[in-house]
Amino acid sequence: MVRKIAAAAIAALFVPVVQAAGWEKLWTFEHGAGTSVAGQTSEILAFDSLNNELWVAGLKGVDILNAATGSFVQHIDTTAFGELNSVAIRNGVAAFAIAAPIKTDAGSVLTYDTTSRSFQQSYLVGALPDMVTFTADGRIMTANEGEPLARPGFATIEARGSISIIDTTKDSVTTLGFSGYDGTTGLGRIVSPGAKPSIDWEPEYIALSKDGQFAMVTLQEANAVAKIDLMSQQIVSVTSLGLKDHSLPGNELDTTDRDLPGNVSVAGNYRNAPVFGMYMPDTIASYASGGKTYYITANEGDSRNLEDFVNGEFNEEVRVGSSSYVLDPTAFPDAAALKATSNLGRLTVTTSGGDLDGDGDYDQIHVFGGRSFSILDENGNQVFDSGNQLEALLFADPALRALIDDGRSDNKGVEPEGVTVLELGDRTLAFIGFERTRQSVIAIYDVTNPTAATFVDFIVDADSLSPEGLSAYEFGGKYFLAVANEVSGTTSLFSITPVPEPETYAMLLAGLGLIGLAARRRRG
Template identity: 50%
Template sequence: MRTTIRAALLCAGLVSMPALAAPAVLWEKVWSYDHAAGNAAGQKAEIPAYDPLNDTLWVAGVSGVDVLNARTGALIRHIDLSALGDVNSVAIRNGVAAVAIAAPDHTQPGVVQLFNSNTFAAAERIQVGALPDMVTFTPDGSRLLVANEGERAVMTDPSSTDPAGSVSVIDMSSRTVVATAGFAGVAGSDSVRLFPGKAAAVDLEPEYIAVSPDGSKAYVSLQEANAVGILDLATNTFTEVKSLGTKDYSLPGQGIDPSDKDGSVAVRTVPVKGMYMPDTIATYVAGGQTYLVTANEGDTRDEDVRIKDKSVRLDPSIFPDAAELKKDENLGRLTISPFDGLNASGEHEALYSYGSRSFSIRDANGDLVFDSGDDFERLLGERFPDIFDDGRSDNKGPEPEGLALMDVGGRMLAFIGFERTLEKLATAVIAIYDITDPLQSSFLDFIVSPGDLAPEGLVAFSRDGGYFLAVSSEGSDTTSLFRINLVPEPGGVALVLTALGLLGVIRRKR
């Protein structure tokens, strides 16, 4: 339609080559499936993957995988994998489903179990690193990448068993691990956020992997380290670990609501910095350049403290109003890192909180080109003033976690799921942004889905000319499918009508 309209205007001699107005988005829920209703013990809803060959959704969820009919949401089969450990993730390419499974003892090597996605028959079982948390194929399907998170045995005990984080590279022709990429000696690995006393080779924990569209590099989110590792897929080695820096909440448009005791969602600027700490990461190409998109959830190893705690001493030369800041209705309730931002005397000269309550776009070098600023909390507070969950304001706000990208009618859309939003109503919220031009990214709408809670994994796909988003929510153990459509803004609609009228005039004259 877009080409026809522009052609009509050109024929009329009224315009040169104008762009249409920015689109608006329409969405509707197609179906929802309750995984608990399937009566599979321990089955959750965490990570979905779409199989275009069979029009099915595979949903990974701790005890196994539920395979759903993508058109109706009906359960086709439950695959019980509880005997192998905890199912964390699933990916599908070329008729092969790969399921990442952590060992019962998460510090021991896990496995990736392959399946024929048509017959559901189990194929090879491949040993990988400790706690395989996410799995993805390269664009051509020739390799399978596994993020081995390698968490320590006891989060609060740095001396407990702590396996090294790594990425396993599996060759799909031989179905064997051809490389295990670790972080020892990698440029930048020792200069990012590390737990005190820990070496980068052990402390860096891969969370999520996104492969560049050309298949040359993989970008690995290292959440707790507030960093991204760049993996060269020609050599299967990490070439760099890039610190993501911090977000300054004292700047206009970058504020947060720091308290759950201030009576409302009150977004304001505060003298605090946010560590981005992304969970999900994705890639896309715009203007011939590769960009990274991250959902900046934030994460801790249970080391966080509140600003009002006696152990938190504020440098009086920087925080002369420390007593006022430590009140509950101000910054007192906000959780921060106990070891970042300390001076030589052990006083906090800077306050670092977890996550940035936003999503970001970065270039292929990891440099920031766009951040959604205070959009999430501000817009949620404005639209849902009585039901937006203010109870998480002192922690990480709405906690943007899941992320999916999809080209819809020539526009690149980003879908960002919030782990914490309308919990009072057991309702999930997913933000939609137009990121076609990374530098001019804009908010479009919220998907609001009653009956779903705490979206964990998102996958977007097209079928039969339609566009769809599947969302698995771990709080409600449901998977829901949404149909997505774009429509022109009112100005664009007027342009459409004008163009169609001009076409009619031109045809009548001919």
């Protein structure tokens, strides 16, 4: 069916819509007791084209599902090795990334045959491998987060973030760290006071260039990306992603969950504010356009908060309204008004940035995450950002606005976390999953033109919550999107159908700044 939705175009934001694809939910599988294994969750998944199966990584191991029917096939228990974080599949080989029982110790990658489902080999990699992928030539890469481990009554154990490259033909592992950047400044944020890149930077996710020569790695807390030369197996650059100016039109945000007297919440209270966002992407995906590689990032945001584990340990989070967060009187002559609960007082910010002159007060307000997705060129430079479209478009649809959890407005909003891409004929679609909505929500964008991505539709799955792992693929001449939903512990599969001759619709309405958008949606 064709359905019209209204989208807020704050401060004359012009948001075109492309009618490029329809979608239909095929099935949802609920992991855990009664279906697979008690305590099993759904976090990251990979498609096995040899057997038409989805391998879904969760806390207890991997659940294998029949992709055609959504039925349970088998569980592989990995709890004896540590905590399973990620799975990837290539040419009948599955690779599991597993953190050691003590997460600051070396992690491991296990490989399995996807047909016999038998164990093949184990490799030691860096501390806390959080994501695993295959290169074009069959090597295996892991992003090793290397988080610090806080311990009650003992000193915190530091770990080094790294990237490991496994050559299975030689049984060799090369692990790359950031000690070569210890004398540099301005390339990536330093979070912990007095730390250096080799200790502080934490790789999160990997995407590969289309020519197979390079990999781009997100350094989430550092608000940067690292480029890896896969031929020389060296880190060739680290690029800061900079700051997003929320005082500019198109970058509006909702800063509080207590908008009115009596702590009354008003969802969708989007406005410009003297605030700078750190993009801090989690997932990254790559695609080709015009013979070049581009990277799409889901700008979730993340902080370092060891106080959640041990009282008194380092925590960079603070609210603007806290008495300990002092705004520079010259930069913020209206500091008292800004600190009001109905203004910025509830907004969660960092203590590890914004004090530009080192005098102990804050000259800029830095918040976690971009509340958006971005497109980067092959060197990590931004060519597109979705501004506030992800939330504003969702809120502007009367049927969908209730899905926004205003309780998250003071802390990263809907939190775009997962992203994947799909080539659909001569167009490329990106799917961006929101971690913090009241049902599973995934935005579809046409990113064929990297500098002018266009909104297509929202996929809403009322049976699921918090999409984390997304995988789009073609099989048997048809297109699919598989989604692992972390909080609900469900996996869903959607069919994606091309719409011939995509057209762009946009109409700017006088005075209100509203755009009428048309998008084709097929619901299951």
